[in-house]
Amino acid sequence: MRLPVNTLLLLSLLTSFSSTRGEKVLAPYAGPSLPGINRSTLKGKLMCGYQGWFACPGDGSKLGWVHWGRGAKRTPGPGNVTVDLWPDLSEYGPGERFKTAFLHADGRPAEVFSSYRKETVLRHFRWMATYGIDGAFVQRFANGLASTRLRHHKDVVLANCREGAHRHGRAYAVMYDLSGLRSGQVQRVIADWKMLRAAMKPGQDEAYLHHRGKPLVAVWGIGFGDNRAYSLAECASLVEFLKADGCSVMLGVPSGWRKLDRDAAPDPALHEVLRNIDVLSPWNVGRYKSSRVLSGHVKTIWKPDTAWCARNGVDYLPTVFPGFSWHNLHGGTLNQIPRRRGAFLWSQFAAVREVGAQMVYVAMFDEVDEGTAIFKCTNNPPAGEGVRFASYEGLPSDHYLWLSGMGARMIRAELPYTTTMPVRGKEDTPGN
Numbered sequence: 001m002r003l004p005v006n007t008l009l010l011l012s013l014l015t016s017f018s019s020t021r022g023e024k025v026l027a028p029y030a031g032p033s034l035p036g037i038n039r040s041t042l043k044g045k046l047m048c049g050y051q052g053w054f055a056c057p058g059d060g061s062k063l064g065w066v067h068w069g070r071g072a073k074r075t076p077g078p079g080n081v082t083v084d085l086w087p088d089l090s091e092y093g094p095g096e097r098f099k100t101a102f103l104h105a106d107g108r109p110a111e112v113f114s115s116y117r118k119e120t121v122l123r124h125f126r127w128m129a130t131y132g133i134d135g136a137f138v139q140r141f142a143n144g145l146a147s148t149r150l151r152h153h154k155d156v157v158l159a160n161c162r163e164g165a166h167r168h169g170r171a172y173a174v175m176y177d178l179s180g181l182r183s184g185q186v187q188r189v190i191a192d193w194k195m196l197r198a199a200m201k202p203g204q205d206e207a208y209l210h211h212r213g214k215p216l217v218a219v220w221g222i223g224f225g226d227n228r229a230y231s232l233a234e235c236a237s238l239v240e241f242l243k244a245d246g247c248s249v250m251l252g253v254p255s256g257w258r259k260l261d262r263d264a265a266p267d268p269a270l271h272e273v274l275r276n277i278d279v280l281s282p283w284n285v286g287r288y289k290s291s292r293v294l295s296g297h298v299k300t301i302w303k304p305d306t307a308w309c310a311r312n313g314v315d316y317l318p319t320v321f322p323g324f325s326w327h328n329l330h331g332g333t334l335n336q337i338p339r340r341r342g343a344f345l346w347s348q349f350a351a352v353r354e355v356g357a358q359m360v361y362v363a364m365f366d367e368v369d370e371g372t373a374i375f376k377c378t379n380n381p382p383a384g385e386g387v388r389f390a391s392y393e394g395l396p397s398d399h400y401l402w403l404s405g406m407g408a409r410m411i412r413a414e415l416p417y418t419t420t421m422p423v424r425g426k427e428d429t430p431g432n
Contacts, residue, residue: 025155026199029162033206036169037134042211042250042279042315043358046408048128048365048374049175050136052115052157056098059114061153067369068100068112076112077101078385084325084334085368085390086381087113088397096120102382110382115366116153118160124365124375125164130430131398132405135171135209136161136365137218143180145188162200165207173209174202175252178221178230186234190241193217197245211248211315212278220252220283222273225265232265236273243276250279250317255287258305263287280309281317284348285363285372286324289337291347298351306355319361320348320407322400325371325390334388335371341393342403346421349407353417360411362404374400402428 037045055066064072069080076082077100089097089111096117102110113120128135138161144150158174165172174196176189202208202215209216219242221228222235242249256262257270257280264270274280282305288294302318309316323339326332338344352360367373371390376397381389392399406422409415415422 025152025159026162026196028199028201029166029205029207031163031166033166034169035206036129037171039135039171039207040210040213042209042216042317044412045134045171045209046132046360046362046404046411047134047171047173047209048136048362048404049367050124050138050161050365051367051369052121052138052154052161053141054113054115054366055153056112056114058098059116061114061116061149061156063116063149063153066153075101078387081387082329083368083389084327084329084371085373085377086110087368087373088376088378089113090378090397091123091376093119100382102387103384104380105383115157115160118163121157121160122164122167125161125168125170127375127398127401128164128170128365129168131401132408133170133362133365133401134408135165135173137173137175137361139175139177140192141177141179142185142189142192143178145192158196162205162207170207171209172207173216173218175218175220175250177252178219178228178235182229183231184234186230186238189219189238193242193245203246211250214246214248216248216250216279217242218250218252218279218281220281222251223253223257223264223267223270225254225256225263232267232269232273236269236276239273239276248278249276250281251277252281252283252319255282255284255301257282258301258308274314275312277314279315279317279359281319281361283363284319285321285370286337291340291344294347294351298355302351302355306357315359316355316357317359317361318348318352318355318357319363320345320352321363321372322374323371326369327388327390329369335390339393341395342399343421345400345403346407347419349410350417350419352407353411358411360407362407374404376401398430399424 053067055061055063069076097111099109161172254263256264260266288297306316322345324337325335327334379391
């Protein structure tokens with residue numbers, strides 16, 4: 001169907017407005033900056049996924065409630081909640097707290113945060129620095145790039161993460177998530193990266209993560225066998241574009257990528273795409289549910305995976321996660337994959353070291369929706385009204401930040417290899 005001229009003009013104006021707005025928000029950073037970690041390589045790094053998708057009424061984004069409940073205009077409360085972990089807001093300022101309809105057991109209103117607020121994102125990056133986490137892959141969901149309002153939120157969050165990385169000596173990199181795209185829409189990523197390349201100049205940004213001498217761009221969601229509408233051929237073209245644009249490319253792929261089984265599409269062309277990239281990161285969340293199952297997974301999957309990568313000159317980035325729960329999001333069992341007070345996550349750090357991987361990706365820093373968050377969450381979530389939340393099993397709210405920092409040290413061989421989770425002493429607590 002051919003669109004009327006006035007409709008085409010409107011679309012053109014909207015696209016131009018969105019692009020200009022993004023270029024202004026993402027203009028090259030010129031604020032305070034600490035040298036911090038070595039951002040020239042992914043090797044030796046522990047990077048977290050940073051969703052950054054939360055919004056609240058009054059935060060300035062004009063999106064309403066996003067990722068706390070169902071419906072932008074419906075205040076999260078009993079009967080309307082989609083997260084299984086509740087953030088610990090004890091350190092947040094008054095302008096960072098947004099009241100929900102929930103109450104804590106002592107009657108206090110239960111509050112949440114917005115990723116749109118700069119001070120909140122800067123705090124998160126300060127925590128990364130405090131606990132020895134190297135930085136974040138900032139999630140940029142491609143299915144929202146066509147919306148001016150959603151894209152503006154993504155631009156602001158990315159700019160906030162960039163400033164956080166500069167101010168606290170961390171690294172950041174863009175990770176595109178292709179989930180939800182339709183056929184032909186992978187081109188959105190190409191157009192968006194061209195905008196970011198021109199606006200941000202990541203190749204010249206001292207905090208932007210580089211690898212193999214080039215800015216690293218991650219793309220998640222290639223090769224999955226869940227009937228995604230976009231094609232592998234489109235993904236191959238995206239990889240070719242990014243390589244030609246002078247980028248190192250990291251792909252997030254299914255755990256069955258090598259044998260083209262389980263969660264992977266049975267298309268041998270996937271291997272041709274993977275031979276052309278720099279970093280391969282299989283998605284392991286939910287693929288094993290205990291340390292015992294992980295042990296078999298390492299022998300039959302991780303070790304052959306690393307051998308394939310070594311033969312083909314591709315770096316291997318395992319994904320690890322602390323546990324999993326999406327009871328309020330999808331009705332699953334609460335604490336479906338138990339954390340075991342950190343033992344489950346530590347067993348994965350040990351597995352990374354066992355297979356000789358020199359880098360690790362923790363999913364996720366702030367993912368309270370699926371209960372994989374490692375940032376500060378409370379042991380006293382909202383109570384009553386039949387609602388149920390997970391907790392950190394009475395552990396300090398910073399336990400998984402601390403444990404991730406220890407995992408990073410073991411992977412860099414700064415600590416001896418051990419399958420036993422370390423015991424936290426007073427000297428390990430920030431401020432002591």
